[in-house]
Amino acid sequence: MNRIVPLILAVALFMEQMDSTVIATALPAIAADLGVGPITLKLALTSYMVALAIFIPVSGWMADRYGAKKIFRIAIMVFVVGSILCAVSGSLLAFIAARFLQGMGGAMMTPVGRLVLLRTTKRSELVSAMALLTIPALVGPLTGPPVGGFITTYFSWHWIFLINVPIGFLGVWLATIYLPDVPPVETAPIDLKGFLYTAIAASGIVFGLSVMSLPALPIGIGIGATVIGFFAAVLYLIHARRYPSPLLDLALFRNAAFRISALSGSIFRIAAGAIPFLMPLMLQLGFGMTPFESGLVTFIGAIGAITTKVLARRVFAAAGFRSVLIIAAITGAATTAANAFFTPATPVLVIMGVLLMAGFCRSFFFTGINSLGYAEIDDRQASQATSMSSVLxxxxxxxxxxxxxxxxxxxxxxxxxxxxxxxxHLAFAVVAGLSLVAVIPLIGLARHAGSAVSGHGRRAALSEDVPVK
Structure with missing residues (x-):
């Protein structure tokens, strides 16, 4: 496998993933400079998530129409421009707008990066490549708090965004030289009505849930936005059944591997998304740690995540997707449940040991579930699959x-x-139970599902060593 391709994509995705969490530590300092309260500034977090939700669905169409490599480089530059504007913002409105622009770039980077990987990677090497690409999603949220705390404490919050500039230019340069050209493919005209429905649905749901969980605005606004979002989603479902080339093709869910991957992965990801929110708060509010100290403790999970790239291909080849994913989900739930027993008297090394194992388990699960989702998708559906997966x-x-x-x-x-x-403790116990629910869809997965990718079973021996189709 040409490892330079997933590594280039991983660097760009790491920049996007870390930036989405690094700002949380610096919120008080940014709020003080802009003359607003920290709670009000959480609207900047919401605007970023809303931009992601709006523009992810259209990213696959743009990559097909104009070429994935070109769109990927443009996405990085949009993200860099948004970062610069964040650093020079002098008002709340300007900062929120800059974060929205950043989100537009981030929305393109993730699904288009996966599309490049799918169309340039052999079936037998997809698990290894996906393991490299999965690391940023796990490491970014973990490194964000300590990096943000360090930069804000010893330098200035502006450097949280300015540091993206050299990284972004390096990413564009490397992508230009080393990424293979993925030529445009013939596409139908963009589904404008579908884009409108998905934009309202995704942004309404994401904005509504964000406001309800981070109450910078009255909770009624969050409830209203969420209801509107779900109503727009229903309208899109009706539209997609009638439109010949919908923006997000629901026919993907007829594929059992993709359907199970989407359902199980979404459930497990809800639990995983709760942990970066709960753990730093518990360590700071419950244990009395500083943001920098708590970030150093949670960072250990990144090491567990990184180690999977060495083992993933062999493990999935030996046991197959079904067995490994079930075990990873169960052990991931167990390590999450262990957090419910931590107290200030618990040795820090014990906490770090559990977090190390948790990072290991979650990385295995996401590497496998992401690879499984694309294992039986042909080339015509690749861009649709990456967009649908990213939205979910x-x-x-x-x-x-x-x-x-x-x-x-x-x-x-x-x-x-x-x-x-x-x-x-109660929250971690509930989240652990939710992680276990992710096992239920996997029970119905065929034993040798995705064997052409995992290399497990007799079917793997018959599969051709060709790029994913």
């Missing part, structure tokens, strides 16, 4: 934060007291 991932991550926040708020309201360590 973004919504499920937003749901993760909303679920975690709802548990904390519900627990404090029920007991009639301020937020305490017991509330975090």
């Amino acid at each position: 991932q973004q919504i499920s991550l937003a749901l993760g934060v909303a679920v975690a926040a709802a548990i904390l708020e519900g627990s404090t309201a029920f007991h009639g007291r301020a937020l305490s360590l017991a509330d975090f």
